Amino acid sequence: MARPRVALLSAEKISQAALDQVDAVGDFSIPDIARELGVSPSSIYHHLEGRAGILNGIRSLIGRDVVREVTGHGDGMPRGKAVPWQDDVRSWATKYAGAMSRHPQAVALIVSEQAADAPTLEIYEALAGSLRRAGLAHDQVLIAISMLEILVFGAAIDAASPVSPWKVDPDKHANLSAAIDSLPPAERQARAFKQSLEAIIQQLEYERVRGANRPTTA
Amino acid sequence: MARPRVALLSAEKISQAALDQVDAVGDFSIPDIARELGVSPSSIYHHLEGRAGILNGIRSLIGRDVVREVTGHGDGMPRGKAVPWQDDVRSWATKYAGAMSRHPQAVALIVSEQAADAPTLEIYEALAGSLRRAGLAHDQVLIAISMLEILVFGAAIDAASPVSPWKVDPDKHANLSAAIDSLPPAERQARAFKQSLEAIIQQLEYERVRGANRPTTA
Numbered sequence: 001m002a003r004p005r006v007a008l009l010s011a012e013k014i015s016q017a018a019l020d021q022v023d024a025v026g027d028f029s030i031p032d033i034a035r036e037l038g039v040s041p042s043s044i045y046h047h048l049e050g051r052a053g054i055l056n057g058i059r060s061l062i063g064r065d066v067v068r069e070v071t072g073h074g075d076g077m078p079r080g081k082a083v084p085w086q087d088d089v090r091s092w093a094t095k096y097a098g099a100m101s102r103h104p105q106a107v108a109l110i111v112s113e114q115a116a117d118a119p120t121l122e123i124y125e126a127l128a129g130s131l132r133r134a135g136l137a138h139d140q141v142l143i144a145i146s147m148l149e150i151l152v153f154g155a156a157i158d159a160a161s162p163v164s165p166w167k168v169d170p171d172k173h174a175n176l177s178a179a180i181d182s183l184p185p186a187e188r189q190a191r192a193f194k195q196s197l198e199a200i201i202q203q204l205e206y207e208r209v210r211g212a213n214r215p216t217t218a
Numbered sequence: 219m220a221r222p223r224v225a226l227l228s229a230e231k232i233s234q235a236a237l238d239q240v241d242a243v244g245d246f247s248i249p250d251i252a253r254e255l256g257v258s259p260s261s262i263y264h265h266l267e268g269r270a271g272i273l274n275g276i277r278s279l280i281g282r283d284v285v286r287e288v289t290g291h292g293d294g295m296p297r298g299k300a301v302p303w304q305d306d307v308r309s310w311a312t313k314y315a316g317a318m319s320r321h322p323q324a325v326a327l328i329v330s331e332q333a334a335d336a337p338t339l340e341i342y343e344a345l346a347g348s349l350r351r352a353g354l355a356h357d358q359v360l361i362a363i364s365m366l367e368i369l370v371f372g373a374a375i376d377a378a379s380p381v382s383p384w385k386v387d388p389d390k391h392a393n394l395s396a397a398i399d400s401l402p403p404a405e406r407q408a409r410a411f412k413q414s415l416e417a418i419i420q421q422l423e424y425e426r427v428r429g430a431n432r433p434t435t436a
Binding site: 025026027104105107108109111112113114115116120121124125128129131132137138139141142143145146147149150151152153154155157158160161162164165166167168169172173174175176178179180181182183188189191192193195196198199200202203 | 332347
C-alpha cells in the first residue's frame with residue numbers, strides 16, 4: 001500500500017496540503033504535511049526545497065489560476081496594444097486580489113519569502129510589460145507594481161474581516177458610527193477596493209504624463 | 219510561589235504573550251500562553267474572553283502606541299482646525315502602518331475579528347472626525363477609512379518581504395528585471411507606500427470637492 005502513495009507525491013500535492021494547513025491554522029509544518037500525505041518528511045524534501053520551496057509552491061498554486069486570466073492566454077505574453085493599460089491594471093489587481101483573498105492567512109507567509117515560482121513571475125512580468133508599453137519609466141513601473149501589490153495584499157486581508165469590522169458605541173464614536181450606518185455593510189469592501197484602484201490608476205497616469213514631458217534620462 | 223504569579227496576571231500580559239507567539243510562529247494558543255505564563259488556561263479566561271478577547275488585546279497593544287501619536291494628546295479628541303485634514307490622514311496612515319509592520323503575522327489574525335478595543339476604536343474615531351470636518355459625506359468617510367486600512371494592512375505585509383522580493387531571470391522577465399534594477403531596493407517600499415497614500419489623498423480631495431458641490435442629501 002505504501003508504494004502507490006509515494007508514487008503519487010508531487011510538488012503540487014505537497015503545496016496543496018501546506019496551503020490547506022495554512023487556511024485552517026495559519027501556518028504549515030513539514031512533519032504535519034508528511035503525516036497528512038502518509039509519507040516521510042524526507043520524501044518531501046525530494047520534491048521541494050524545504051520551507052522556502054513550499055512557500056513558493058503555495059504561491060504558484062494561487063498564481064496559476066490568475067495567470068491565464070491576467071495574461072489572456074496563459075503564456076505571459078501581452079495581449080497587444082488594443083487594450084488600454086488601465087484595463088490591464090484593473091484586471092491584474094482584481095483577479096490577483098480575488099485569488100489572494102481566498103487565502104488571507106497565506107498572504108503574510110508567502111510574502112515573507114522571495115518569489116521564485118513561474119506563475120507569479122509571469123503575472124508580474126505581464127504587468128511590468130503593460131506599464132512599460134504605456135510609457136512609464138522603469139522606476140515608476142517598479143513603484144506601480146509595489147503600489148498594486150500593497151493594494152492586493154491589503155484587500156485580501158480586509159476580505160477576511162467581519163461584515164461589521166468595528167464594535168462602536170455611538171456616544172463615544174459618533175463620527176465612526178455615522179459613517180458605518182451610511183452604507184450597507186456588504187458594499188464597504190468592494191467600494192474601498194475599487195476606489196483605491198482608481199486612485200492608483202489616476203496617480204500612475206499623472207506619472208506617465210509627467211514622465212513623457214520630461215527629458216529622457218538613462 | 220504560585221500566588222504572586224497569578225496576582226501578576228493581567229489582560230495586557232496575556233495579550234503580550236499571545237503577540238510574542240504570533241510574531242514567532244504565526245499564531246497563538248491559550249494552552250501555550252498558559253504554559254508560558256505559568257498559569258492555568260482557565261485563569262486566562264478570567265481576564266480575557268477567549269480567543270476573540272485575546273485578539274482584541276493584541277490589537278490594543280499595537281494600537282496603544284499609535285493613539286497618542288495620532289490623536290495628539292491621547293484622548294481621542296481632534297487636534298483642532300489648525301491642521302489640514304491631509305496631514306491628519308498622512309499621520310494616521312504612517313503611524314498605524316509603522317506599528318502594524320512590526321507584527322506582519324498578526325495582521326490577518328486581528329483583522330479577522332471585530333475590533334472592540336478602546337485604542338483601535340479611538341484611532342478610527344479620530345480619523346473619522348477629521349475626515350468629517352474636512353467635509354466628506356458619511357459614506358465617503360467610511361470608504362476613506364477602508365481605503366487607508368487596506369493601505370496600512372498591505373504595507374505592513376509588504377514590509378516583511380525580502381529586500382529583493384522577486385527572483386527574476388532577465389531573459390524571461392525583461393521588463394520586471396529592468397524595473398527592479400532601476401531603483402535601490404531599500405527605496406521601493408517607502409516610495410510605494412508614500413505614493414499610494416498621496417494617491418488616496420488626491421482621490422479623497424476629489425470626492426470632498428464633488429460632495430461640496432452636490433445638493434445635500436440625508
